[in-house]
Amino acid sequence: MRILRAVGALLLLLFLLLAPKPLLRALSDDPMARLFEPEQPDWYGVIEVWHIASFKPFQGSGTKFLREQCQRFQKRHPGVHIEVIGLTPDMFAARIARGAFPDAYSFPAGLLYRERLSAMEPVSLPPLLGNLRAAEADGLLYAVPYLASGNFLLVNEQLAQQIWTEDTEDAWEGVSVAMLQSWLDAGQLCVPPIWGAQLGLVGESRAFSDFLAGKISAAVADARAYGDITRSDSGNLAVRAIPLAGYTDETMYFGAAAGTDATRLALIRELAVFLLSDEVQKTVSTLGALPVRRYIENVAYASDSLSLWQEQNTDALLAPEPFAFERHKDALLQDAERALRGETGAEAAFSERLAVVLNGEN
Known part of the structure; x- marks a missing residue:
């Protein structure tokens, strides 16, 4: 009996040493344990x-x-x-x-x-x-x-009476091109060149820093700039924001x-x-x-x-086609600045280039 046990143990040892590893893994696999193992990712x-x-x-x-x-x-x-x-x-x-x-x-x-x-x-x-x-x-x-990030007309409420002669509350209801042009003429408006030129505005824009310093009454700026003002701890600026439809x-x-x-x-x-x-x-x-x-x-x-x-x-948002904008943005900005200054032929050149940027043409 001892001899048979010794032979059996020897054979088992040889099997463990010589058997293929996949076969050993298969024999030792526990189906129930496999249910609780995390699924292996397809890719790391x-x-x-x-x-x-x-x-x-x-x-x-x-x-x-x-x-x-x-x-x-x-x-x-x-x-x-x-x-x-x-x-x-x-x-x-x-x-x-x-x-x-x-x-x-x-x-x-x-x-x-x-x-x-x-x-x-x-x-x-x-x-x-x-x-x-x-x-x-x-x-x-x-x-x-x-x-x-869209554009807003930001108005310093403390200076609003400088640019609105009619009842202020009624004026909040809408913004016209004529209104913006009058503020630009009065040196009370900051406007981005492309946004202003596509409305046909002509005049000298003030710097956005002037608006932040309380030196002018209004500025056209994007939602992010408005958010920064509302989150500012300075408390120096009481601003009302009017959403603007169109170009961004x-x-x-x-x-x-x-x-x-x-x-x-x-x-x-x-x-x-x-x-x-x-x-x-x-x-x-x-x-x-x-x-x-x-x-x-x-x-x-x-x-x-x-x-x-x-x-x-x-429906009203106008955004440039991204690849056309990459090709033309510098020239578009230059055309816009010339149009805003009222240079001869600049408005037509700007309108033509803006159409290319919006439509995605080469």
Whole structure:
């Protein structure tokens, strides 16, 4: 009996030493234990996103917002980690010059040309505000818009009587081009050149710093600047904001960087769709920015002014095609400045170039 046991033990030892490892794993597998094991990710990896914005306060809050959305997204994809890095355009240019590249970009319209981006499989986008559209070329999708910042007429309530001769409360109901022109003539208005030129205004704009210092009565500025004023601790400025329908080039896009591998590209495309989802778009207003979807229910707007802007720009928003804007933005600004100064032929040149930028023509 002892001999048989010794032979059996020897044979078992030889089997354990010589048997293929997959066979041993299969024999030791416990089906019940497998039910409680976490599912193994299909892919482990890091996706690096550069969020580029020139408006410094917005660059910080925008980075934080995008990072939070990416964290929500990566919970749906075990093994995937998304790193969001906030950069100014100068910081972005310096990194590119050193040969560094991300996997994806969050960028303002007009910053990147198509060669910096990877084409993605087309996606069915929800209806967007006004003429807002994805960044496309030759039938290929390169980036999608996911937030915007519209324009407001900001009026210093303490100085309002200097520019309104009629009853002030009635004047809040609307803003006419003639009204803006009269304020410009009186040296009481700051207006961005492109926005002013597309209305046909002519005159010398004051600096936005003059408005912040309480030296002039009114300024046209975007939602982010208005948000900074309302959050300021100085308390020196009592401002009322009137939403303005029409042109804005303050739009942020999201897309994959050129050279991104297929696995990351598929995830970035899915993330782009996620940024346009109801659950993300409903929270964009917390930045002082604005969602880009035409129809959203139960949006938590940070202020009544933002809600009213969204309502007014559902159909009226005019945003440049991002690739055309990148090609023409410097010349467009120069044409706008000349038109605002009233130079001969400048208004026609500006209108022609603006049409190119809005329509996306070469």
